[in-house]
Amino acid sequence: MPVPIPVFTVFSGRTYAPAYVERLQRMLARHLPEPHQLTVLCDAANQPAMASLGLPHRGLQERGLQGFCSKIQLFDPDLTGTEPFLYFDITLVVRSSLAPLLAFGAGSGAELVGVRDWNYPTLNSCLMRLKPGAATSRVWQAYLDGEDHGTPGPNQNFIHRVLRRHCPEALGFWPDGLVASYRGLRKLARRDPGAAKQARRAACVLKFHGRPRPHEVLRPWRHPTQTVLKNPDRPDLWGYLAGDITEHWLLS
Template identity: 75%
Template structure:
């Protein structure tokens, strides 16, 4: 069975190479046949077409950047088959079998990462089982429900599900998806524990800065690397070897 996989490439923040490298990592580490579709806007569509990847034009609806991700819950766009979603800012470093096994045996319709900093669902890597719960998220957006968020972001998704169908929300097993920033923070004081957490993760999430290409070239991006830890050169290019091995 071929697993549908989606990613969103919207705006000008990231270069097309991020999409291309995600495709390579999925090819290496997805233990089953899969089909990656890139959801893109008008600004990024030519770049995706040049990569030769299957893509689908996002509807405008006033959705920009990360807010475009809400369209994953539109059944007219993603269909009725359960699927995976990956941010383009992920580094897949080992087999995704543990995630696939958890998703296939889970009762939850929406599975995401338990956020590292806030009591919410982080939507960087999700498994969605289209149905009443996912359709409710899309309908809530169309109806303009107010959930105290600045836009239809991951907090909006989580709060809609909490209000209407909380039993459908699940989280990946702890540690399978690790935050690069949290690992680097831990490595400042407890490098051994940080390394154990790093090796246990099959996916690294880069949120905010630095981005993977900045870690690989810290002197080109000093404000996000060197100047963050001026007296800790071991942190300037933290996990660069691992990133180079799996992301490049």
């Protein structure tokens, strides 16, 4: 019987409701074809919620890391182990099979495979495959040593800087298009709906970064600043991709 793939997510702070974690679990059950085990890394305040949902969880350490900056602790082998694992942000909508990502990750020689950011020349850490080794350990040690944390604190830019500085060969990226930016697709849809539709179909994952969040897209008039007022003359974009969100996130 195959050993389940370890999968982690981070749930820290009060920005998102526990339902985001539960929906991620359901999407992975639907679209991750290999046996897997999702473990939630959460701060002390959110551990009771994870226990009430029956989700396996481990406590994050008190190391001055808050919110998504806590994902630096993914590089601590005492917390995540020594076997290759997948990491997913809770702000993702998984809309089709993750088999292409599994195949690419398994064939990559990189210790970390992540998303090439859509706006900046850096890593976007929303979906990663980590193969613990010397390079990933170097990221954790760099944090413990206080190396170039930057402002406002350790995050994906920190991970990218450490790897590029000490072991650039350890960093790889998913094929372009498999993970799509929701805001990028919406912007493209404004000027070229056909291209946006094609890009959406090619993506197995949608990343929601910043605003709007998935629940806001489903109720644009309750959250007009990031929906209606972004494209006031385009009602078709107010609830852009609400169908995908409903099918794969809300009802998965």
